[in-house]
Amino acid sequence: MIRVAQAIFDLVKTNSLQINAKGAAQVMDDLGTGLATDRTNQSYIMISQFEVGGLLRREIPSLASHYCPSKPSLEVYAFMNYFSDYTKAAIEQQELGTARRCFALADRLFRNGDRMVRSLIENVFVFSFSSMLNCEQEERTHIRTLIPVTLYALYMKQVNRAGV
Secondary structure, three states: OHHHHHHHHHHHHOOOOOOOHHHHHHHHHHHHHOOOEOOOOOOEOOEOHHHHHHHHHHHOHHHHHOOOOOOHHHHHHHHHHHHHHHHHHHHHOOOHHHHHHHHHHHHHHHHHEOHHHHHHHHHHHHHHHHHHOOOOHHHHHHHHOOOOHHHHHHHHHHHHHHOO
């Protein structure tokens, strides 16, 4: 995907493709994160489980140093746990801007991820909300405002299903 984005950018630079610089940067960003729209059928390219590790490394550079399993298929599981722990640590350290960005990124992964990515967001990241919200009512209410509606609805579904 990155090669495709670079090729488009090169075409723009040589004026072989009529698109402005801002548009080229958007295309590169979209293709690099798997969020591009296919103009022929208007369907979204899904973020695959193999892209999640790279996306999280780009968005949260401190995750880049974490251990990565030798099998690429296992990387997504490890990074989803690292991502959950990182978000929880941001909340505990009152870094609410960081926590807000993490929740927004998780929401983006859930909305644009393939079936595996969506499942991991729901079963690892959202599942960890109980430990993130294990605090006083006032703080819990404030943290709740950071969580996108889609993810909070998944959390409530989990809580109600568990009968908690």
